[in-house]
Amino acid sequence: MLPISDTPPPHSKPKTPEILDRKHSYFTAVKPYLSFHHRRTWFFLAVLLLQLLLLLSAPSLPFSLSAAGSSSPRPSPALHNLSFDNSATGEQNFRDGLFINEAINENCPYGKVYVYNLPPLFNTEIVKNCHNINPWSSRCDALSNSGFGKSADGISGIVPEKIAGAWFWTDQFSLEVIYHNRILNYRCRTLEPESATAFYIPFYTGLAVERFLFTKNSTTEERDRHCTMMLNWVSDQPFFNKSHGWDHFITVGRISWDFRRSKDEDWGSSCIYMPKMRNITRLLIEKNPWDYFDVAVPYPTGFHPSSVSDLKIWQDFVGNRQRSTLFCFAGATRGFIKNDFRGILLNQCYSEPGSCRVVDCGGSKCANGTSAILETFLDSDFCLQPRGDSFTRRSIFDCMVAGSVPVFFWHRTAYLQYEWFLPGEPESYSVFIDRNEVKNGTSIKSVLEKISKEKVKRMREKVIEYIPKIIYSNSIHGLEGIGDAFDVAVEGFLRRVKEQEGGYKWK
Numbered sequence: 144m145l146p147i148s149d150t151p152p153p154h155s156k157p158k159t160p161e162i163l164d165r166k167h168s169y170f171t172a173v174k175p176y177l178s179f180h181h182r183r184t185w186f187f188l189a190v191l192l193l194q195l196l197l198l199l200s201a202p203s204l205p206f207s208l209s210a211a212g213s214s215s216p217r218p219s220p221a222l223h224n225l226s227f228d229n230s231a232t233g234e235q236n237f238r239d240g241l242f243i244n245e246a247i248n249e250n251c252p253y254g255k256v257y258v259y260n261l262p263p264l265f266n267t268e269i270v271k272n273c274h275n276i277n278p279w280s281s282r283c284d285a286l287s288n289s290g291f292g293k294s295a296d297g298i299s300g301i302v303p304e305k306i307a308g309a310w311f312w313t314d315q316f317s318l319e320v321i322y323h324n325r326i327l328n329y330r331c332r333t334l335e336p337e338s339a340t341a342f343y344i345p346f347y348t349g350l351a352v353e354r355f356l357f358t359k360n361s362t363t364e365e366r367d368r369h370c371t372m373m374l375n376w377v378s379d380q381p382f383f384n385k386s387h388g389w390d391h392f393i394t395v396g397r398i399s400w401d402f403r404r405s406k407d408e409d410w411g412s413s414c415i416y417m418p419k420m421r422n423i424t425r426l427l428i429e430k431n432p433w434d435y436f437d438v439a440v441p442y443p444t445g446f447h448p449s450s451v452s453d454l455k456i457w458q459d460f461v462g463n464r465q466r467s468t469l470f471c472f473a474g475a476t477r478g479f480i481k482n483d484f485r486g487i488l489l490n491q492c493y494s495e496p497g498s499c500r501v502v503d504c505g506g507s508k509c510a511n512g513t514s515a516i517l518e519t520f521l522d523s524d525f526c527l528q529p530r531g532d533s534f535t536r537r538s539i540f541d542c543m544v545a546g547s548v549p550v551f552f553w554h555r556t557a558y559l560q561y562e563w564f565l566p567g568e569p570e571s572y573s574v575f576i577d578r579n580e581v582k583n584g585t586s587i588k589s590v591l592e593k594i595s596k597e598k599v600k601r602m603r604e605k606v607i608e609y610i611p612k613i614i615y616s617n618s619i620h621g622l623e624g625i626g627d628a629f630d631v632a633v634e635g636f637l638r639r640v641k642e643q644e645g646g647y648k649w650k
C-alpha cells in the first residue's frame with residue numbers, strides 16, 4: 144500500500160518544508176473576496192434557474208447560453224470529434240416498441256444520465272460553508288464560478304488578449320463542483336430515471352471530508368460520516384437496488400488514497416472500502432490502477448475556453464510559440480529530503496541554467512497565480528514531471544495545456560492513470576526516463592538533446608491535439624462537436640455500462 148500519510152493537505156500552511164511541494168494549486172488565489180463571491184453566487188444561481196426552466200420546458204431544444212457563443216463551431220482538423228458509434232443508434236431509437244424522438248437520441252448512442260436530487264447537505268450546503276471546508280483558509284474563491292475560481296485577470300500579458308477570459312485561478316480540488324454543474328446541462332441527461340443508462344450521485348466526496356482530513360484530532364467517524372450517509376441514502380433508491388449500484392457513479396476531487404483507510408489509526412476516510420461503495424464507479428484525479436471502479440480524470444487546470452474558436456486560438460498560440468528553453472521544472476526548491484528524487488532533478492536543472500528553467504514554488508509564487516508557471520511551460524520544449532507526494536500532479540496538465548512535452552519517471556504518473564484522455568502510445572507525446580538511470584547519474588539534458596527537432600515537433604503537435612481532452616470547457620453544453628475531458632469521462636462511463644450489459648462480472 145502507498146505511503147498514505149504522505150498525502151498532501153491542500154492550502155496548508157507550510158509547517159514543515161516537506162509541505163511546500165504539495166499538491167498545491169498553482170492557480171489558487173487564496174485571498175477571500177467575499178463581495179465578489181456573493182455576487183458570483185447569485186449570478187450563478189440565477190443562470191442555473193434560467194437553465195433549469197429552459198430545460199424543463201424544452202428538453203430537446205439544442206440551446207446554448209454560453210456567453211461567448213461559438214462564432215465558428217467548425218472543428219479544426221486538430222480537434223477530436225466525439226467518438227459516436229453510429230451502429231448503436233438504431234437500437235437506441237427503438238425501445239419498448241416505440242420510436243423515441245431522434246432529435247433527442249441521435250447524439251447519445253451510449254444512453255443518458257440521470258442526476259439524483261441529493262439532499263443539499265451532500266453538495267450545495269458544503270459549498271455554502273466554503274469558509275469552513277478546511278482549517279486554514281477560505282475556499283470560497285476557489286469554488287466560485289461553478290468551480291472554475293476567480294477570473295485570472297493578472298494573466299493578460301501572457302496569453303492572447305482575445306482569450307484572456309478563458310483563464311481562471313482554478314483550484315486543483317474543485318472537480319466535484321465542475322462536474323456537477325456541467326452534468327446538470329449535459330446533452331445526454333434525462334429527467335426520467337426509467338430511461339437512464341447511468342446514474343450520477345452529485346456528492347462532493349472530497350470537499351465533504353477535507354476539513355476532517357486536516358484536523359489533527361478528527362475521529363474516524365467524522366471522516367466517514369458524509370460518505371456513510373450518502374451510501375445509506377442512495378442504497379434506498381429503487382434504481383440502485385435494481386442494479387446493485389454498478390451503473391452509478393460519483394466524482395471525487397481528491398486522490399483515491401484519501402478514501403482507502405483500512406485501519407483506524409491510518410490516514411483518510413474509508414469511503415471507498417465501504418461495502419455499499421463496492422459497485423459504484425469513482426471518477427477521481429488519481430486512481431488506484433488495480434481497481435476497475437476507479438477511473439482517473441484530468442485535474443482541472445486554469446484554462447476553460449467557452450467556444451471552439453477560443454480553443455483554436457489557444458492551440459495556434461502554443462503551437463507557434465518560440466520556446467527558448469529545452470526543459471523546465473516547477474516545484475518547491477527548499478526542504479527536500481536528502482535523497483528525494485525531486486532534489487536530484489532540481490540540482491540537474493540548476494546546473495544547466497542555459498537549458499533548464501526552475502520555477503521556485505517555495506515562496507508564494509505558485510500559490511497566488513499561474514503567471515510564472517504558465518510562462519515557463521510556454522517557453523520550454525519539455526517539462527519534468529516526477530511523482531510528488533502521490534503519483535500524479537496537476538502540473539502534468541498545466542504543462543500539456545501550454546504545449547510543452549511532459550517527461551515522466553514513473554509509469555503511474557500518467558500512463559497507468561489517464562488512459563481515456565491521453566494518446567495510447569506514450570512515446571508519441573511524452574518522454575520516459577527511468578528514475579534509476581537518473582539516480583545513477585544520467586543527464587536529463589543529454590537525453591533530451593538527442594531527440595531530433597523533428598521528433599520534438601511531432602510530440603508537441605500530439606500534445607496540442609489532445610488539449611481538448613484534458614480541459615473543462617466553460618460552456619454549459621461543452622464545446623460544439625468536440626469532446627472535452629468531461630464529455631470523454633461521462634461518455635466513457637456510459638460506454639462501460641453498455642459494455643457490461645447488466646452488471647460487472649465479479650470473478
Ligand SMILES: *[C@@H]1O[C@H](CO)[C@@H](O)[C@H](O)[C@H]1NC(C)=O
Pocket residue numbers: 218220222223224
Ligand atoms: C468530425 O466529424 C465531421 C463530420 O461528421 C467530419 O467531417 C470530420 O472529418 C471529423 N473530424 C475528425 C477529426 O474526425
Ligand SMILES: *[C@@H]1O[C@H](CO)[C@@H](O)[C@H](O)[C@H]1NC(C)=O
Pocket residue numbers: 360361362
Ligand atoms: C479537536 O480539538 C479542537 C480544539 O482543540 C476542539 O474544539 C474539538 O472539539 C476537538 N474535536 C474532537 C473530535 O475531539
Ligand SMILES: *[C@@H]1O[C@H](CO)[C@@H](O)[C@H](O)[C@H]1NC(C)=O
Pocket residue numbers: 378379380381384385
Ligand atoms: C431491494 O430489492 C429487494 C428485492 O430484490 C427487495 O426485497 C427490497 O425491499 C428492495 N429494497 C429497497 C430499499 O427498495
Ligand SMILES: *[C@@H]1O[C@H](CO)[C@@H](O)[C@H](O)[C@H]1NC(C)=O
Pocket residue numbers: 387388389418419420421422646647648649
Ligand atoms: C455488487 O454487485 C454484485 C453483482 O455484480 C452483487 O452480488 C453485490 O451484492 C453488489 N454489491 C453491493 C454492495 O450492492
Ligand SMILES: *[C@@H]1O[C@H](CO)[C@@H](O)[C@H](O)[C@H]1NC(C)=O
Pocket residue numbers: 172297507508511512
Ligand atoms: C502575487 O504576488 C505578487 C508578489 O509576490 C504580487 O505582486 C501580486 O499582486 C500577487 N497577485 C495576486 C493575484 O495576489
Ligand SMILES: *[C@@H]1O[C@H](CO)[C@@H](O)[C@H](O)[C@H]1NC(C)=O
Pocket residue numbers: 577579580583
Ligand atoms: C545503477 O547502478 C547500479 C550500481 O551502481 C547498478 O547495479 C544498476 O544496474 C544501475 N542501474 C541502471 C538503470 O543503470
